[in-house]
Amino acid sequence: GPLSETSLPLYFGWFLFSSVQDKVGCTAMDFLKTLDTLEAFKKHITDFTGQAEKEVDLEQYFEAKGVLHCTTKFCDYGKADGASEYAKNPVVKKFYSAVFELSLTALFVTPRTVGARVSLTDEQLKLWPADTEKESEADVPGSASLPVGSRAHITLGCAKDVEPVQTGLDLLQILTLPQGEVVEEMELGSLRYYGEGRWMLSLREPICAATCFSSFYG
Numbered sequence: 001g002p003l004s005e006t007s008l009p010l011y012f013g014w015f016l017f018s019s020v021q022d023k024v025g026c027t028a029m030d031f032l033k034t035l036d037t038l039e040a041f042k043k044h045i046t047d048f049t050g051q052a053e054k055e056v057d058l059e060q061y062f063e064a065k066g067v068l069h070c071t072t073k074f075c076d077y078g079k080a081d082g083a084s085e086y087a088k089n090p091v092v093k094k095f096y097s098a099v100f101e102l103s104l105t106a107l108f109v110t111p112r113t114v115g116a117r118v119s120l121t122d123e124q125l126k127l128w129p130a131d132t133e134k135e136s137e138a139d140v141p142g143s144a145s146l147p148v149g150s151r152a153h154i155t156l157g158c159a160k161d162v163e164p165v166q167t168g169l170d171l172l173q174i175l176t177l178p179q180g181e182v183v184e185e186m187e188l189g190s191l192r193y194y195g196e197g198r199w200m201l202s203l204r205e206p207i208c209a210a211t212c213f214s215s216f217y218g
């Protein structure tokens with residue numbers, strides 16, 4: 001019946017405390033503001049605009065997508081594979097509403113999304129579905145060989161008509177590529193280019209983000 005269909009959330013995840021959301025949001029904006037002024041970025045501007053000589057304001061290019069979080073399991077109200085098994089997992093029940101400190105180790109930008117890479121601890125990996133990266137293989141070839149937890153991210157913004165599910169796929173894609181040379185040492189860290197408009201900034205000092213493990217019904 002309709003009740004049982006709504007008993008599972010849209011997704012489980014770690015939700016950033018509001019003060020931390022502001023901090024992460026500001027850091028991301030600072031990064032975007034600087035990135036689109038770099039000569040190295042302008043050299044590859046056609047990745048974003050489709051035409052040379054055109055400028056792009058990355059702060060305007062991406063739009064925010066709701067509450068900042070790191071999805072652990074997308075349940076789609078029970079329609080996603082493994083949703084009820086995940087919700088019943090004793091570890092999920094035990095840690096529901098517990099506080100976690102996530103470590104944000106990189107920021108990445110593509111013509112589709114901007115996000116933060118999350119490096120999970122062994123304890124946090126207990127809440128991460130072990131088959132996530134294998135199941136991403138169909139969308140991003142090579143994902144299955146990446147370490148478990150590689151997809152962990154926070155969506156910071158999406159280009160027009162792009163859904164947030166794309167952010168994790170963009171991160172996986174970058175991680176399957178050979179690590180490029182550092183094209184710029186920025187204040188926040190080392191910037192690398194991965195072709196086709198893909199950029200990743202490894203943070204000199206990871207951002208420590210206080211979160212609560214919970215779920216979102218929408």
Ligand code: ACK
Pocket residue numbers: 010011070071074153154155164165166167168
């Ligand atoms: O930014 P995200 O991780 O990407 O957070 C949102 C959240 O669920 C609500 O839409 C993520 N999401 C959506 N569809 C999927 C999917 N098929 N697999 C994994 N995550 C998904 C989205």
